[in-house]
Amino acid sequence: MFARFRARYLDLLGSIYIYNEHRGYASIDRVLEAVRTRWPEDKALIAAIEKHRADERKHYVMFRRWFERQGKMPLMVDRTCGHIDRFVEIMFGRRIDELDTDVVASDDALFARLCRVISLTERRGYRQVEILLNHPLVRSDRRLIKIFRVIEQDEPSHWAPYDGWLKTYGGREPLWWERAVDSFIHAELLFLKLPILFLNPWLKRRDEWADAHEPAEALASPISAAA
Ligand SMILES: [Fe+2]
Ligand SMILES: [Fe+2]
Secondary structure (H helix, E strand, O other), X not given: OHHHHHHHHHHXXXXXXXXXXXXXXXXXXXXXXXXXXXXXXXXXXXXXXXXXXXXXXXHHHHHHHHHHHHOOOOEOOOHHHOHHHHHHHHHHOOOHHHOOHHHHHOOHHHHHHHHHHHHHHHHHHHHHXXXXXXXXXXXXXXXXXXXXXXXXXXXXXXXXXHHHHHHHOOOOOOOHXXXXXXXXXXXXXXXXXXXXXXXXXXXXXXXXXXXXXXXXXXHOOOOOOOO
16 A cells, blocks of 8 residues: 555656656757847856756656656646746746747846746755655655755756846846745645645556657757766
């Protein structure tokens, strides 16, 4: 009984993570494109976002290997379990896929808003990983712990470029209500969506990997020793 509970929990946790990692690097690709067009001279900013993108891709690959080793595909979780998806939907009133990043980058106020959303999401990710590293169910899976350790190392450099942009270009820091939105999204996932998915016996597995149709250059990633 406990073994089944544990397996289901880790299965779902891994599925939510791999969804978010993929969403992360795919969305950063669009941010990068817009930043390269708007601030081509800011090489440090571009390099920092490129590093962020490479890390998120690396995280995705680590979770993919974790599933492959178990001989199974991730569970089918969608954008309702994506922290950044929900955050963008609430802050911009549209889905990530519908967000025109060129328009956002051409308006300082909108780009500042996006920077705050990404920064808060990354900080949330870091805090979550700290919790999971001490979680007894997670600790029972050696490979998963290895993955979360890599994420823990990478995460602090992820909010830096966006905080840096806010400082350099005069954007304000997140206000209390933006932090409250972040907390709300997290609570919604933890206390509402996760239990529903956990108990849903009809929840299917993906039939293909999220990066199955991505061009070769998007798949390139420096992969570390983890997983
Ligand atoms: Fe990540
Ligand atoms: Fe990250």
